[in-house]
Amino acid sequence: MFKRIDHVGVAVQEIEPAIALYGGDLQLAEAHREVVEEQGVEAVLLDVGENHVELLAPLGPDTPVGRFLAKNGPGLHHVAYQVDDIDAALQACRDAGLRLIDEQPRTGIRSSRVAFLHPRATGGVLTEIVQPAGAH
Numbered sequence: 001m002f003k004r005i006d007h008v009g010v011a012v013q014e015i016e017p018a019i020a021l022y023g024g025d026l027q028l029a030e031a032h033r034e035v036v037e038e039q040g041v042e043a044v045l046l047d048v049g050e051n052h053v054e055l056l057a058p059l060g061p062d063t064p065v066g067r068f069l070a071k072n073g074p075g076l077h078h079v080a081y082q083v084d085d086i087d088a089a090l091q092a093c094r095d096a097g098l099r100l101i102d103e104q105p106r107t108g109i110r111s112s113r114v115a116f117l118h119p120r121a122t123g124g125v126l127t128e129i130v131q132p133a134g135a136h
Contacts, residue, residue: 001089002081006130007045007052011065011077015042015057022046022053034109041065043109054080054109078116080128086113089129093117105131 012018022028028046035042040063044055056077058066068077083089086105093100099118108114111133119126 001092002083002129004082005051006080006082006128006132007054008079009054009056009077009126009128010075011056011058011068011072012074013057013069015044015055018055018057019044022055028053032110035059036107036109038106039064039108045109078126078128080114080130082130082132084131084135086115086129086131089131090115093121093129098122 010018019030023030023046028048030044031047031052032045033043037059040059042057042059045052046055056065058064058069060066061070065077090100090103090105099121100115101118102115105113105115108128108130113131113133115129117127117129121127
């Protein structure tokens with residue numbers, strides 16, 4: 001079902017200091033930057049080979065990432081896996097009895113289709129399924 005790790009999401013308080021760390025000190029090239037209003041974040045993708053680190057800064061305290069930061073502080077937020085067909089992947093997850101956060105895909109960064117699985121269904125790790133734009 002999963003083709004590869006698409007990205008690792010990292011929750012940060014502020015985007016610019018995080019870019020200075022990851023883009024400057026760790027020398028990861030910025031691939032894309034976007035505000036995703038639907039998810040309440042400013043997201044920056046940084047290249048790591050064919051994969052990415054996604055920095056996520058909340059647009060406000062009452063967003064999912066804002067609440068995550070208030071509870072846990074900055075750090076690993078989620079792991080995202082790429083699929084060719086997100087609808088089939090979600091159905092396979094349903095058939096396996098996994099708890100979904102998103103019953104239907106929504107729009108993610110770079111117009112991808114995304115859905116999240118509940119961490120209680122995936123060993124405590126928030127899991128994102130990503131179908132890149134133009135796939136399928």
